[in-house]
Amino acid sequence: xxxxxxxxxxxxARANEAAAKAMxxxxxxxxxxxxxxxxxxDMQRRLERVEERxxxxxxxxxxxxxxxSDLTAQMRSHGMEPPAPPDEVREYYRTGA
Numbered sequence: 006x007x008x009x010x011x012x013x014x015x016x017x018a019r020a021n022e023a024a025a026k027a028m029x030x031x032x033x034x035x036x037x038x039x040x041x042x043x044x045x046x047d048m049q050r051r052l053e054r055v056e057e058r059x060x061x062x063x064x065x066x067x068x069x070x071x072x073x074s075d076l077t078a079q080m081r082s083h084g085m086e087p088p089a090p091p092d093e094v095r096e097y098y099r100t101g102a
Contacts, residue, residue, distance in 0.1 A: 077087045089095075 080087045
């Protein structure tokens with residue numbers, strides 16, 4: 006009789022554990038979803054800042070390129086040949102990247 010009672014108690018304990026896990030799972034999923042959304046929102050804000058910084062730098066590079074082009078034209082109009090551009094600039098014009 007004691008063995009049957011022990012087995013029944015063990016079975017009840019396992020059933021209680023399973024029920025507790027089943028009850029906790031929706032709460033865990035909700036917590037996971039909240040964490041995911043927080044991480045996603047943070048990453049979206051960071052991406053927006055990076056994109057804005059990239060737009061700003063592209064504009065600056067274009068403005069600087071126009072400025073250098075104007076200076077180069079001015080030097081040539083006075084009979085001076087400007088120095089060759091750095092390798093990175095030549096590579097950019099050659100490959101576009």
